[in-house]
Amino acid sequence: MATKPIEPEMPHQLAYAPRGLLQTRPSQTSHPVASIQPTSVSSVAQPASHRASSRGGLDGLIGHVVDGEFEIVRVLGTGSHADVYLARQLSLGNREVALKVLSRLYLTLPEMDFRRAGQALQREGQLLGELHGGCFVDVYRAGALADGRPYIALEHVEGKMLSEFVEKESRIPVEILLDLLQQWADGLAELHGRGWVHRDVTPRNAMVEATNFGTRRLMTYDFGTATPITGRADRFRMGWDRDRPAGTPVYMGPEQASGGIVDGRSDQFALAAIAYELLGGVRAVRAETNSAAAVLSFLRGEAAIPVQPLRELRPDLPASVCAVVHAGLDRLPERRFDDIEGFVRALAAAFHDEAPPAAPPPVGLLGRLFGSKK
Numbered sequence: 275m276a277t278k279p280i281e282p283e284m285p286h287q288l289a290y291a292p293r294g295l296l297q298t299r300p301s302q303t304s305h306p307v308a309s310i311q312p313t314s315v316s317s318v319a320q321p322a323s324h325r326a327s328s329r330g331g332l333d334g335l336i337g338h339v340v341d342g343e344f345e346i347v348r349v350l351g352t353g354s355h356a357d358v359y360l361a362r363q364l365s366l367g368n369r370e371v372a373l374k375v376l377s378r379l380y381l382t383l384p385e386m387d388f389r390r391a392g393q394a395l396q397r398e399g400q401l402l403g404e405l406h407g408g409c410f411v412d413v414y415r416a417g418a419l420a421d422g423r424p425y426i427a428l429e430h431v432e433g434k435m436l437s438e439f440v441e442k443e444s445r446i447p448v449e450i451l452l453d454l455l456q457q458w459a460d461g462l463a464e465l466h467g468r469g470w471v472h473r474d475v476t477p478r479n480a481m482v483e484a485t486n487f488g489t490r491r492l493m494t495y496d497f498g499t500a501t502p503i504t505g506r507a508d509r510f511r512m513g514w515d516r517d518r519p520a521g522t523p524v525y526m527g528p529e530q531a532s533g534g535i536v537d538g539r540s541d542q543f544a545l546a547a548i549a550y551e552l553l554g555g556v557r558a559v560r561a562e563t564n565s566a567a568a569v570l571s572f573l574r575g576e577a578a579i580p581v582q583p584l585r586e587l588r589p590d591l592p593a594s595v596c597a598v599v600h601a602g603l604d605r606l607p608e609r610r611f612d613d614i615e616g617f618v619r620a621l622a623a624a625f626h627d628e629a630p631p632a633a634p635p636p637v638g639l640l641g642r643l644f645g646s647k648k
Contacts, residue, residue, distance in 0.1 A: 332357055335375075339364070341417050344373055344427055353377065355391070355498070360430065363414065371414060372430040376423040388422070395424050398497045401470060409461035409480075409493045431493065433483035436548075446552050450490065452622050454482065455549060457492040459618040462545070466503070466538035466614065473536060474499040474521045475544035477551070501536070509533025523569035524559045528605050531573035539607040542614040546602025549621065550580055553595075554587035558603055579603045594624035 332349050336359075339345045344361040351358040355377050362368040376395055380388045396416075403413055411429035418424050436454070458480060465472060474496065483491045499520040501511065508514055514533055521530055527543035530536050550558040558580035561568035573579075580603055584596040598620045604610050611617040 332359075332378075335359065340373065340419065340425065341415075343415070344371065346373065355379070356395070361427070363427070370430045371427045373425055373427055375419065375425045378423070380423065381421060392422075392424050394498065395426070398500065399426055401468075401500060402497055404468065405461070405464055407461040407464045408491065409457050411493060411495070431481065431483050433481045433491075433493075435478055436480040436482055436492070437477035439482045448625055451549070451552055452618070452625065454490065454492045455545065455618050455621070458494060458545060459614045461494055462538070462541050463613065463615045465500070466541070469503050470500050471503050471536050471538060472497065472500050472541050472544075473530065474525075475541050475548070476522045476525045477548055478522075503537045505535060505537075507534050508536055517567070517570075519570070523566045523573065524557050526559075526569075526573060527607065528573045528579070529607055531570050535607075537607070538614055539610045542602055542610055542617050543607075545614060546599055546610075546617060547580075550584055550599050550603065553591065553599070554580075554582075554584050556582070556587065576605075579605055592624060592627070594627075595621065598624050 332352060335346050336348060337346065340361070343365055344363055347360045347362060349357065350360050350372060357375050357377055359373040359375065361371050361373040363371050376391060380391050399413065399416055402410060411431060413426065413428050415427040416425065458475075462472060462475065472494070475494070479496045480492055480494045483493065485491055501508075501520070508519065508530065509516070509532075514520075516533065519526070519531060519533060523531065525544040525547045527536070527540040528534075530540050530543075547558045559569060559573065560581045561572040580600065584599055585591065585593065588596075598617070601620075602610055602617045611620065
C-alpha cells in the first residue's frame, strides 16, 4: 500500500501540532532527537489490535524490519504522542539508529486528528532537516508504517538528559556551564534566524554526550512545539489552550503563558531560567504548588521573576553575573537582551570580568527616569 506524502503547508497556514507531539519518556540512558524528509511506505505489518495495551503494542514491532532497511531491536522511550525504538540499519553494517514513530493512540482517533499529527511530525522533521548546528542530530530517512503512521530514522546518541547531568554534579563548573549554554544558544539562534521559536527549552529537552576528546556535546530536540515567529499573539493560533499552552510552565516566559507574542526572547527567558537553576539549585519560577495551573497563574501575575534573587542563593557569584541572569528573566521581553546569543555573551563576560553586563536599557519615559522595575 502506497501513501502520498502530505505536502507541508506554508508557515502562516500551519495547523499546529498537538502538545508534546514528539516528547517521549526515555526508558534507557539514550534519548534521541528527530528530523525527517518524507520517503516511502514501510513494510511493517499493522498491529493486530489498535487498542492493545501500550507496552504490548510497542513490543509488537520488535523484530520487524521497516522498509526493508531498519530492524527494530527494542523500545528506547514512550510517550503519549510518539514512541522511540532502537533499530539497526541493515544496509550500513547494522548501524544503530533511533526510530521515532507516531503513537498508536492516533490510530483510535478521528482521521482529521491523525492527519494533523502526521503533518506536524513531517513539519518538525522538515524544519530540523534545514538546521545545521552542532547541537542537532543527523537524520537518515523518513517514511510510514503499513498502518500509515510516520516514522523518522535518526542518529542514535548515547548520553543523558541535562537534568540528570546536573543532578549528578552538585555544582557545575563555570566553564562547562558556559560551554553548554553557548552550544544551546548557537543552535537556538539558528532556529530564530530561520524565523522559528522553540517554545519548550527545558533541561529535559537537551541531552549531554561525552565525546572522545573529553568535551561535552549538548543537543536540543523535541521541536514539536516550534512555531513560526509571526508577530501575532499565540492565543490566536489554532489549538491554543489557556489552561495548557504549548511548552513547560516552569520555563515559560510570561508572554507565552498569557498567549502573547512569542519570539526568540521567549526562548531566551527559558535559557536564563535554566542558567538560574544550574547556578542556584532551585527554579526561578516558583508558585505555591508545583501544579501547572499554579505556575501559569503566577506567570500571569505581577510578582518578581526570579522569585528569589540569585545572589541570596549564591553569595559567591559576582553581582554582574546575577544581574545578567535577572535581565534574561525580566517579565517584559523588550527588557531582555536583543537575542539569545547576546544573553550568553554577557553572562560569559560577567564571569570573566571582561565587561559589565550589557543589560538592555530601561524602556519608556518612566523607565528612563527611574530605571527598570519588575
